[in-house]
Amino acid sequence: ANPGAAGASLAAVESVEATDDSTVVMHLPQPFFPLLTSLSDPGYFGILSQKAVEAAGDDYGRQPVGTGPYRFKEWVTGEKVVLERNPDFNWGLDWAHPGPWYPDEIEFRIIPETATQVVSMEAGEVDIAPVSASDEETIRQTGLFTLYDILLPGTGPYLQFNNSVAPLDDARVRQALSMAIDRDVLVRVAMNGKAVAQYGPLSAAVIGYWPGVEYVGYRYNLEKASALMAEAGYTLNASGMLEKDGQPLQFTLKTIAGEETWLKIAEFLQEQLRALGVEIELVQQEAGALVADEISGNYELGMMQVGWSDADILYQLFHSSMIGALNLSQLSDPELDELLTKTRTTLDPELRQQWVDDVQRYVTEQAFIAPLLSTLTFTAVSNRVEGEVYSTVTYEMYLNDAYLVD
Template sequence: MSAAGAPPAEAPLPRRRLLASLGALPLSALPLGLAGAPAAAAASEGPAAGTRVLRYAFRTAETGFDPAQISDLYSRTVTAHVFDGLYKYDHLARPYRIKPNVAVGEPEIADDFRRWTVRLQPGIVFADDPVFRGRPRELVAQDFVYAFKRFFDPVNKSPSVSNFLDQGVLGIEALREKALRDKTPFDYDTEIEGIRALDRHTLQFRLAQPRPRFLMFLAEGNLFGAVAREVVEAYGDKIMEHPVGTGPFRLAEWRRSSRIVLERNPNFRELRYDAEPNPDDAEGQAIAARLRGRRLPMLDRVEIAIIEESQPRWLSFLNAQFDLAYDVPLEFAQSVVPNGRLAPNLARRGIGLHRILNPDRTLYYFNMEDPLVGGYGAEKVALRRAISLATDVQREITTVRRGQAVPAQSVVAPGGWGYDPAYKSPNSDYDPARAKALLDTYGYVDRDGDGWREQPDGSPLVLQYASQPDALSRSFDEIWKKNMDAVGLRLQIRAGQWPEQLKAARAGQLMIWQLGYTASTPDVQPGLEILYGPAAGGQNLPRFRHPRYDALYDRMRALPDGPERLALLREAQKIVAAYVPQKYNVHRIVNDLTQPWVIGYRRPLFGNQFWQYVDVDPARRAAAAG
C-alpha cells in the first residue's frame, strides 16, 4: 500500500499502551508506521481542523462506481451514498421499514401489483459536474427511466441484469434482445410500456406479473439510483470513475484499490434526521433523541483506505487513525469481544461495540459447467456431496473465525423472509467417513498408490480452488486443504486479487471459489437468484440450471409472502441440497467498533447506507489526541 493510501495519524498512542492493547505483539509484527517509520496508512494531508470526517477501511478493493456495472459490496457502499433511490430503509428500524427517499409518499399500486406509480419531489438537483456547464440539473423521472434501461444495454455487461429482468418490466427485454440480435446500439429513445415518465416528476412501472415486493427493489439506491444521461454519454467508458448523483456525498478522490475520498454534496437537498426506531429499542431511541432534527449529512468527508491485510487495518484503528473498525478482523476477535462482550481495556477508552448476526452467508460454489466438479450425473453429485461432507465448518468457526459465526444451512439469510433457525440441511454434516464411502462407491479411488484419488476413468483428480493472497484467506485455504487431504482429494490453490477472481468467475473460468453474499433486501428472492438458470454468467456464478428450481423461483416472485410461498421455498432448498451446486458454510457475526467521538453509528441491515446518519465530534477527537 502506498504512503498516501489512507488518512494521517492523529496522536498515536504511546507505544507501551498500544502494545498492551494488542496483547504484547512483538515489535517485528508491527507495521512500519508503528515501529518507528511513518505509518503506511497515514501519510496524506488531512482535513482542516474542525472538519467532521469519518475514516475507516475496506478490506477488499472496490471495482468502480457505475451502478449498472458493479455487484460487489464495497463499490455498492459508495454508490449508495452518491446516488439516490426512490425509497430507502429507515436507518434505525429493525428488522426494517421502507420510507420515501426522493419519492413523494408511498407508490400507487394497481392491477394486482402490476402497475406502480411514483411521484418525485421537485427541485432536487444533481451534484455539480463540468458536464452541466455551471447550471443546476434537476432530477426528473426520465433519469430513472434511463438508469433502469442501462442495466439492459449489452455494452454495460451488467452483472445485475438478471435481477432487473426479474422485475418483469414490460418491453425492456425486447429492447435488449434487439440490440443483441442486430448488433446495434441499445435504443434508449424508444418508449416502452414498462417504465415511462408520465410527466416531469411522475414515473410509472408496468409489470408482466404481480410483484408484491417491488417496493424493496425501488429501495435499492446503490443500484437503482438516478443517473443523468448526459454524464454517462460524456464520460463514456470512464463512467466508473465519474459517479454523479443527487445523494448526500460526491466523489472527491479515487486511487484505485488504495484510497477513496468523498465529500459532502453542497447541492444535497434539505433533509433532517428522522429515523424511527422500534419502541423497545433503547439504543435506537437514544440515538434518535440525540440526533433528531439534525440536517443531513452531518459529516463533511468520508475517507476510505483499502487495506487487505488484517493487522495494519486493526492497528490503524487502535492508533486512532481510523474512527470506525468496520468488521473487526477475526484474528483479534477473541481479545476484542471475549464471550461476546467488549474487552475492558477497550471499554475504558470509551470505544463502542456494535455486534450483530449479519444477514449474510458464506459458501463455496462449484462451476456446474466444469468437466471435473460440474454436471448433474450421479457421480458428479457424489463428488460434490463428498467435498461438502469433508468440510469441517465447526473447525473453521472455532479456529479461523474465532467463534464469530454460526453454521449456515442454506442460502436464506438470518433476519430475512423464510429464515428458520431450526432448518437443517443434510449437506451441513461433517462426516469424513461418509465422504470417503461416497468417493469409493462412485469410483473416485487411488489407483496408483500415491495417496491421491483419481477420477472414475483413471484420469487425474485435482480440485482447482480460487482464493485471495491476504493472510485471512490463507488461513481458510490451509484448513480446507487439510479437509480435502484427509479424504484423499488433491487441492491446488490459485490466489488472485478479488476483483480479478470475480471477473473470472463471471466468465465461468473458476472451478471452485469461496465468497460471501450479504443480503441487500429482506426478501429471499435475490438469494435464490444466485442459482437461477437465466442468471448464469451474472449473479448465478455456479451456472446452475434446473427446470424445476427455475419454475419455483418464477412462481415465488409473483406470490405474496405466506404459507404457499414458504412451501415453494422449502422445495427449492431440497433441490439445492440434492444437487449441491454450493456448499453453505456460515452466517457471520460482525463486530464493529467506534471511537468515542463517533456519534449515532449503527450498521445497516439492508440498503448499505449509514454515512449520512453518523456524526463525528472534532473537539472530542482533538481532546483525545492532545
C-alpha cells in the same frame, strides 16, 4: 446479453415512464414479488443525475452526482475518496435531524493490508472501519472503539462447485465433498468462534431463510462421504488417495489473494478434503480475476460470498438465465428454474415463502454448493464519534446525527 445482478433485479419491468417531474411509472406484464425490495437497494438503484451521466459519459464513475447528503469532492486512486457535505440536503430520514448532516467531510481511506488497518485505527487515524473476526478482540482491547457485530446477510462464505465439469456434475461427488467438511472446526479455529456453521445457501439473517436446512444439510460424516465416493466409482490407491480408472481425484481451489480469512478457510478445506482422499491445490488470485474466472466457468472449486438481504438472491445464484452473471455454479437445472420462477411471480407472501423453502431444500439436497459459515461482521466506531446509529435491518451505519468530539 446477460442482464447482470442489477438487471436481474428488475427483470420483470417491461417499460418505465416519467409522468411528471417527481413520478415514475413502471409497467410489468406479470407479478414480480422482489420489485420493491430491489428498488430500495441504494447500491444498485440510487437516483443519478441524468445530466451528469450524459456529460461525463464513461467517466461518470469518477465524477458521480447523486441525491445523498454528501457530494463527490476528490478521488486519489489507491489512496482515498473524499466527500463533502451537501448543504442543500433536507430529505433525510424521519428520525434524524432535518437538514444537512453534521460532518463537513467524509474521507474513505484505501488501506489494503489488514495489519496496516489495525495500526491506523490504534493511532486514531481512522474513525470508522470494518474489522475482521481475527482482529476483533485486538481492537476491542484498545478501549478506543465501540464494536457493532451482526450476522451478515447473504450466502456466507461458501465452497463454489463448477457443476458443468466432471466429476462435479455428479451429485454424489458434491455431496461427499460437503460431508467431508467439518464446519464446527472452521468456526472454532478459522473464525475464532466469530461465526456459526451454515448448512443451506442462505444465512439466517436473510429475509426468507428456511430453518429446515439445519436438518437436510450435510453434516460432517467422513464414513458416509467415503461410501458416496465408492458409489461414484472411486477407490483408494496405495497412497490413500481417491482415484478412478487410474486417475487421481484432484481439484484446484481458487481464492482471493490477500483475503486472510478466506485463505485460512481454504487451507482447512484442503486438509479436510485430503482426509477423504482428495488432493486440493490452492491458487490465490486478485479479486477481479477470481470473479471473472468463476463467471466464465474457468475453475473447478472456488471460494465465494454474496451479500444480499432477501431470498431473491437464490434466483440470481442458481437460475440458468443467470449463467454469465451470478450463476457461478454454471448450473442449468429445469426443475430448479421452475421453482425459482415461482419465487418471483407468486405475490402471496406465505405461498411465495413455500416456494423459497422448496428452493433451499432442493439446492441443499443436490449440493450445488457447499455452504460453510454464517459470518459475523464487525464495524468499529471510534469513541470520538457520537450520535451514530447502526441498523440491524439494513446492516448500515447511519451518520445523520453523528459528530466528532475531542
